[in-house]
Amino acid sequence: AGLALDIGCAVGGATFELAKHFAIVEGLDYSRAFITAARLMKERGSLRYTCFREGEVTRKLTGAVNDRIDRARVSFREGDACGLPRSLLGGGGSGSDFDAFGRHDAVLAANLLCRLPDPAAFLAQCARLLRPGGVLVLVSPYSWLEAWTPKDRWLGGYYESASDDGGSAEASRSASPAPNAPYRRSFDAIE
Known part of the structure; x- marks a missing residue:
């Protein structure tokens, strides 16, 4: 049961997987080519494509949706994550106003934040x-690049002062509040 939204869905891999757990899933991406491919995957269940292996060397592959996934639960649309369609958003207002909330039980934004x-x-x-009690899942490599995000809009990943030599953690700003925190008990960070 429930409604999920995959923002930055690309060709829909995670969107289809969300359909295992939610009654209705919508994928949204800025790229018309990605949305076209995602819709073809929904319609056909698979899609043949060419990928580069090395240099000019290519190979043909087929992407397929798991047969156990009900593709009818999934839809795709073009849209801008920085200016989401009004139909996806709640009405705004104060936090105590129920109309301020959206309608999604879960929102996934994977590998998106540092590409906006x-x-x-x-x-x-x-x-x-x-919705109240809904879950936002942000997954990001935090690999900020000026090709996608102007540096003055980075949420982290830069040094606070130009005089910093790059070695001081105190002088750096990070978008991820506790890097490696989930792995701290199992793994040591190697830098």
């Missing part, structure tokens, strides 16, 4: 996507 031109604008909208 304005990640703060995206994050500011997230509360309006979720």
